[in-house]
Amino acid sequence: MASVSIKLGFFFLVCGTLIPYLESHIADFDEYWQQKAEEAHQVSLETYHPEPYNVTEHFNAVVHMDLFGSNNTRRNLRKNRGKCLATNPIDRCWRCDPNWANNRQKLADCVQGFGYRTRGGKGGPIYVVTDASDNDLVNPKPGTLRHAVIQKGPLWIIFARSMIIKLNQELMVSCDKTIDGRGANVHVAFGAGITLQYVNNVIIHGLHVHDIVSGSGGLIRDSVDHYGLRTRSDGDGISLFGATNVWIDHVSMSNCADGIIDAIMGSTGVTISNAHITDHNEVMLFGASGSYSGDSIMQITIAFTHFGKGLVQRMPRCRWGFFHVVNNDYTHWLMYAIGGSNHPTIISQGNRFIAPENKAAKQVNLKHSVTKRDYAQESEWKHWDWVSEGDLMMNGAYFVQSGNPQVYKKFSRQQLIKQKPGTYATRLTRFAGTLECFVGKPC
Template structure:
C-alpha cells in the first residue's frame, strides 16, 4: 500500500539523475492556444496551415475530407455519428466548431504527418478515439474531451514521433493514453515515441496517463490527476519519463516503474504536488528535453487545468 500523504511538493532532484533535462525556459508561461513540446521539433506542426477550409456535418463528408491527400482545414459542425476508424492523411487541421462531437468512431493517423486535432468531443468510440501509428510524425492533439470509449483515448505507437498532447480532458473512461503498443516492438520504437503531455485533466479516468514503452525522453508536465483508481504514469521497457510539476489528488499510485508483464523503464519526478496521494516510484535517468518551456507551479495546476482543459475552452 502506498503511503498516504496530505500535501507534499517534491523538491529538485540532483541534476545527475536528470541528465541535461532542464531546457532554457521561456520568459513567461505560454498561452493555452500555443504549441509547446515535441510537436515543435522536426520542422514543427502546422496542420492544414492556410489551406482552404471546409465544414463537415456528416460522417461521409468527414471521411472524405480527412482522407484527402490535399492540405485542408476541416471544421466539424454538430454531432457526427460513425463507427470504426477514419483514416486521416497528412497536412490536416481538424477543429470542432462550438459543441462539435464525434460519436462512435475514431481518427486513425497511419504513417502520415503534420496533423492537428482540436476542440472536439469524442465519446462512445468503438476502437480508439485517436490512434497515431506507423511512424506518423508531428501531431498535435489539443483541447479535446474524451469519455465512455472502448479502448484508448489517445494511443501512440509503432515508431511515431514528435507529438504533443495538451489541454485535453478524459473522464468516465478507463484506458486513457498508451505510448508504445507492445513489449516486442523495440526495433521500430527505440529512438522514437517522443511525446509531450501537458495540461491534461485526467478526471477520475482509471489508468494509462500515460503508459510508456521505449520513448525517451517523454515529458509529462503540468497535468491534473484526480481520483485515478488505477495509476497515473507508468514507465516501462527502457522508456525515460520526466514527470514534472503535476498535481495529483486522491491518487494512490501516481507514477511507477514497470506495468503488467512489461519491464521497468526509468522515471525522474520533480516538483509534483501530491495531495492525499502515494509517494510514487522513481529510478534512473532521463534524456534531455530539447525544447523551451515554462512549467506552471504545481500548486496552480488544478485551477489552471480545470478552467482551460477540454473541448469548448478555446475560441475557434
C-alpha cells in the same frame, strides 16, 4: 550528430522490413501501403530529436516566462479575470484574439513540446463540413468529414454547425490536415474512432470524442487515389500508427472501447495538450509491444491536461521512448497514473497528483505492481530514468523515481529555467477540454 544519424538510419532499415508484417488493420499490405510505410519511417527519422531534453527544457522555459517573465505578463494574468481567460502559454498564443474565427490558422503557430513542428493544414484552404452523415466509405459525400480528411494537400477543416458524427468505420485522416471544432459543438461519438496511420502533420482541436466502438472493417477510402480493405479496428478514440508531427489540443474524451489515445509503431513528434479525459479504464498506451524496439524513437509531450473522474490506469503507459508529462492535473485514478515497461524515459514535472482513498492506489508508480513497471525486476528498472520534479503529491500519493534524477540537467543554465511547480496545475489546466468559442469574442 553524424553518428546518431547513421545509427538511426540503420535502425529504420531493419525495422522497415518488419513493420508490414505487424498488426496494422490492413487486410492486404499492397504496394500503396508499403510506400506509405517507408515514407512515414523517413519522416519519423527526420522528426526524431537526438537531444530530447532540449525540447523539455524549452517547454519549461516558455511556461516559466509566460507566468513570471515580465511585468507585462503579470498584468496579463490579472486580465484573466476579465474577457480573456487563457492561463497557459499555448492558449495565450491565440485565445485572446477576438478575431480568431477570421484568423483560424494562427493556431498552428501555438504548439509546444515534441509536436512543435506540426502545422496541420496551415496554408491550405478552408473546408466547411456541412453534413454529419457517414454513409459511403469508398466514395464519401462532399461536405462530410470523411470527404474532407482524404483530400490532397493542406486543408483546414471546420464545421458549419454543431453536429454529432457517427462514423460507420474508422476515419482515415491524410497528411497536412487540421480538424478544427472551434465555434461549433462537434461530437465524434457512438461509432468508430479517428486513425492517423503513416501520416505526417495533423492537428485535431476542439472535438468531443466519446462512446467509440470497434469497427468491423471493410473497404475504406484513405485518400483521393486509394481505398482498400481494412480489418477490424480496435475502438481507440484517436489512434496514431507510424504518425509524426501530431498535435491534439482541447479535446474532451471518454468511454472508448480500447484506448482514449494510443500511439504505436514509431509515432513521434507528438503533443497532447489541454485535454479533458474522463470515464475510461486504459487511457493512453504509448508503444506497440515489448518486442517492437522501433518505438524507441517515440517522443511525446502531455501538457495542461486534466485527468478527471472515472479513470483507472495508463495516464499514460509507456514503452521504449521518451515522454514529458508536464503541468497536468491528476484528480482521479483507481489503479495508477503513470506506468511503463521496456525502459522508457519519463520526466514528470509540475503535475498535481491526488491519490484516491483506495490505499492500494496511493502511488503514482507502484514498484511491485505489473501495471506500473512491467516485466522487469527492480535490479533492471532501477536504471530506467523516471524523474519527478516539482510535482504536487496529495492525499498520500508518491512517485517512485529511478535511474539518474539529474539526467535532464546536463545542459546549460539557460535551458534549465524551472518549470512551474504542481501548485500551478489547477491554473494551467483550468480550461482543459473543448471550449465555447463565439465569433467576435476571445475564445
